[in-house]
Amino acid sequence: xxxxxxxxxxxxxxxxxxxxxxxxxxxxxxxxxxxxxxxxxxxxxxxxxxxxxxxxxxxxxxxxxxxxxxxxxxxxxxxxxxxxxxxxxxxxxxxxxxxxxxxxxxxxxxxxxxxxxxxxxxxxxxxxxxxxxxxxxxxxxxxxxxxxxxxxxxxxxxxxxxxxxxxxxxxxxxxxxxxxxx
Numbered sequence: 001x002x003x004x005x006x007x008x009x010x011x012x013x014x015x016x017x018x019x020x021x022x023x024x025x026x027x028x029x030x031x032x033x034x035x036x037x038x039x040x041x042x043x044x045x046x047x048x049x050x051x052x053x054x055x056x057x058x059x060x061x062x063x064x065x066x067x068x069x070x071x072x073x074x075x076x077x078x079x080x081x082x083x084x085x086x087x088x089x090x091x092x093x094x095x096x097x098x099x100x101x102x103x104x105x106x107x108x109x110x111x112x113x114x115x116x117x118x119x120x121x122x123x124x125x126x127x128x129x130x131x132x133x134x135x136x137x138x139x140x141x142x143x144x145x146x147x148x149x150x151x152x153x154x155x156x157x158x159x160x161x162x163x164x165x166x167x168x169x170x171x172x173x174x175x176x177x178x179x180x181x182x
Contacts, residue, residue, distance in 0.1 A: 038152045043070070043144065044134040048100060048124025052110045057098045057122035063150035067176040068096040069169075070144045071120070072132060074104040075112035077140045083159035087119040090165070095173065099123040102132050102140050145169065147176035
């Protein structure tokens with residue numbers, strides 16, 4: 001009787017392992033959501049430079065007892081342009097948004113805000129991307145809902161649309177405020 005090589009078992013075992021990984025991955029609640037190790041933890045340090053003569057924010061502003069959003073954006077980012085009207089509407093509805101201009105040229109960033117309007121209560125520039133690294137962003141836009149104690153309630157990657165505003169952002173703001181959600 002011929003003896004089978006152990007190598008014959010490698011393809012079926014690899015296939016079974018991959019199938020198990022795919023199955024587990026498909027069981028996630030939202031397969032498009034990017035994980036955040038910071039959710040539920042204190043927001044990382046705020047470290048940026050002024051952007052023109054716009055008001056700027058610091059660490060203490062994230063811990064002032066008020067819920068707010070921190071939005072990473074750039075003038076060169078097409079999805080940032082697409083989400084801008086939603087940010088403007090949110091500001092009009094009383095939501096405080098702090099902007100972090102990510103790896104951008106100051107003149108281009110200021111031109112972007114002049115053209116589209118400024119939804120931000122305060123803005124800092126992250127010229128080198130260091131703050132973005134500390135906050136774990138993958139790209140822009142990314143938005144964080146911060147509770148009044150400076151903890152991250154939600155990290156939302158991608159442009160905020162009316163749909164994501166209603167399904168993700170507003171419930172996270174309500175949670176950060178300690179309100180019951182339906």
